[in-house]
Amino acid sequence: DAGVTQSPTHLIKTRGQQVTLRCSPISGHKSVSWYQQVLGQGPQFIFQYYEKEERGRGNFPDRFSARQFPNYSSELNVNALLLGDSALYLCASSFILGAMTDTQYFGPGTRLTVL
């Protein structure tokens, strides 16, 4: 079975540009979360979606937005890119939301470099 897939793998942008990252959850999973992992640090929570609705948002500026589609795939958009947005962006999926025994599965991430 395919795991969580993310595209693109790598991305290079310049300051001020906009970027869209994509995530396909494991088949049957309805919850998708996005995390930002700066080099040398732990992942930081950005967004959580369940059944196409935003169910949580981390401490990130409004330049960050996301959505979930009817097929449960998701996009993360970042506007007006800053150098500090350079990071590995991780998508995680789980079957349902909030179940103690429901494991979150992470994708390999999209490496974003802002020049």
Next chain:
Amino acid sequence: QQQVKQSPQSLIVQKGGISIINCAYENTAFDYFPWYQQFPGKGPALLIAIRPDVSEKKEGRFTISFNKSAKQFSLHIMDSQPGDSATYFCAAANPETSGSRLTFGEGTQLTVNP
């Protein structure tokens, strides 16, 4: 706001030795504590998890010890192998109120020498 603190930042262990990584949390609402393993170029993968109603959980060579009163938990890797060399993250969550939102520690880079 760093709610989960992890130490050490890096750890070097000889093959066959015991690796110990520690974490401390602040938010007493957390009630789910997973450990993730991350290899270079890969996303984190769940290794083992514990709830605060037990003080210890063991799965193979991996053991979580949990001290609710001290708000601390640790990962022990017995008989450490070179293949265990990776970055390890502790995390905490309250699934009932915050869904799948995980708060991660800063990570520990483990190197197991052959």
